[in-house]
Amino acid sequence: MFNEKYIEDSYKLAKDIYAEWGVDVENAMDRLAKISISMHCWQGDDVKGFENPEGELTGGIQTTGNYPGRARTAEELRNDLDQAFSLIPGKHKLNLHAIYLENEGEFVDRDEIEPKHFKNWVEWAKEKGIGLDFNPTLFSHEKADDGFTLTHPDKEIRDFWIEHCKRSRKIGEYFGKELGQTAVTNIWIPDGFKDNPVDRFGPRKRLKEALDEITAEKIDPKYNLDAVESKLFGIGSESYVAGSHEFYLGYAMQNDPILCMDAGHYHPTEVVSNKISAVMPFLDEILLHVSRPVRWDSDHVIILDDELQAIAEEIVRPGFEDRVHIGLDFFDASINRVAAWVIGTRNMLKALLKAMLEPTEKLKEMELEGDYTSRLALTEEFKTYPWQAVWNYYCYQNDIPVSNDYLDQIWKYEEKTLNNRV
Template sequence: MSQDVEQAFQLAKERYAALGVDVDAAMATLKTIPISLHCWQGDDVIGFEDPDRALSGGIMATGNYPGKARTVAELRRDLDKAYSLIPGEHRLNLHAIYLDSDQKVPRNEIRPEHFASWVDWAKENHHGVDFNPTCFSHPMADDGFTLASEDEGVRQFWVEHCIASREVGAYFGKELGTPAVTNIWIPDGYKDVPVDRFGPRMRLRDSLDIIFKESLDPEHNLDAIECKLFGLGSESYVVGSHEFYLGYATSRQKLLCLDAGHFHPTEVISDKISSVLLYVPELLLHVSRPVRWDSDHVVTLTDELQAIMQQIIRSRALDRIHIGLDFFDASINRIAAWVIGTRNALRALLLALLEPRDMLLQYEHEGNFTGRLALLEELKGMPFGAVWDMYCEQQGVPVGFAFMDEINQYEKAVLSQRRS
């Protein structure tokens, strides 16, 4: 162990102890919190169903940084590298188009066996796996509608795909001993203002009821639905709005997915967590960084990221919230994007765990809002970085900026050898 890291940590530990914070307990709790890394950062949301297809359905990855994964093996190798630079044990968030099959499989015919090699990999590396039906970039979604389509045949196709996806999610959960969160997001909506807003939402409600008709063991699969305000091609109207899915999740007791990039730029999900937790059993959070619109930038240590993690810890809701990442930046090294984003999510969690919650609550209950404000501001100058460095050292991953040395070496030895 580095002497400098140890000395800085002991000083930080004393500073936090003076505020009643148990630093060792905070690090022990952080070790138990998995982040679900999104597979689609590694290959720009292309998948392995049809590598020649173009993205559609409001999905767009910008940039052409060299070295993206082209095969299942390359993607897993890149993920292995990313996980090795992130402290703790974490999950994988997998989309249906990342199946591993020698034959082309229609999406409504995917089966657990098409993901068997992912189970083997996950077992070997101690990863839980979450799952998503892929309701975009497909001829049956060319008009921008899937589960809410007026065409009964189109609706049926996507209903079958989502039912099959739930079965795959349950397969992952059963095989890996940890439930998969199977999350449904659809692109359905209009670029311009529609006349009929009610009809598509009625069809979406009915489609979801069919999809969820069969109860699956929650020890294996947890169903989530993801809302959105607007997106590419659906700027004026999204069928699956926040109000729609909040009502559906509440009435059907499903998980609600809140994506940090799916709301108005002045609207934040951190302010929604404490309210929604009153009415739904659990929450799925897609942590992203929007820039003016749903652009899914790499997560940085922003005020909103810290506020999201603060609400999780302050609400004592760790056992009811699942944290996943959702961004896809093709303009930088894709492994670095994973590592930077995940380490920032964990740093924000650690900051939240290091809050003197009891002292802050005492000030608040006493009406001492001056003391509360002063303490919250003082915390911003506490030696949090020394605690983070020690956590990384204890978990056997690079401390500080050293993770970039390994990424640069990997790029030179592996990524630079790939040709599109």
């Protein structure tokens, strides 16, 4: 779409425009290159996994759509991921769920998973030079069909899930040791009640005790970081969720796990962007699951909307890049799944770059001086500054298709590969 001369000339013009405000465009691109987005594997196969690919999703998880080309095997999923990563600038990570194990045709239950079941993922990640994150899978299982896992009143079932989470932490440690990049192992549970419970405290007491047992063995944070993810409500747990924001915020402040905040896991009038600065004075690190809720936690592909930009600004303006782990969490089966990864991840990177091209220190000075008029005028003007020219050049530098040129490769891959999956 754009030739080399146009990309370079546009970039030089943009560079000069930003320089008038003291913004170092090259520094912004260098800063962006250091950020690894943790791209989620479950977009590629509609959260089926390989434990039992024909199984039904439970635990408040749903996908909609039947676009052709869903990955059916780990090899197909890795091929799709290769295609997606080839269209995204920078070096990133892959976020795996436990159900994406490779068990060589022999059923392995959740409390029996081991690092060996993920050795192919590690070898693939080594070849690509990327890191891996991990998640125990506490849904879509007969022992979670009643909606309870770590809070289950039946100790035998609760112990099953505790063991699953313990083993998941060891797999995260394995990833960290093998790949030389810290793995984040994130725990999310669907536990809750459809209607108003009488005992709200009991499940939360059991959850705390379960988490204490899961994390009792200390793992070097160089290899693995534990995270806990809250939710406001879910399908089948509309009235009460044991793992609420307040519960996990308290647990993270008192213990080692880092807090995970998912953009779709709060009341529709709440936004994650406003919560980042609220928790960072008390927590060393946080994990974000960036998604796009449409009236509820519907996990739409992220677009470059106001909230995504606000999330990026709340990471960049205070310089939190080293303290915020950015993961993505959306799954759309109504469009090309590889394109969904590419569109969403590129949008996250665009938002971060746009935030890095802002003269933040000058705007802070205006704010401290009470010059709110200039602050408003300039923040609005910078929304339409030529950041796109810098983004195009960044892609060009990284030998990544510029603008929507990546679509040509998406359609070729669909015709050659995805359409042959029946």
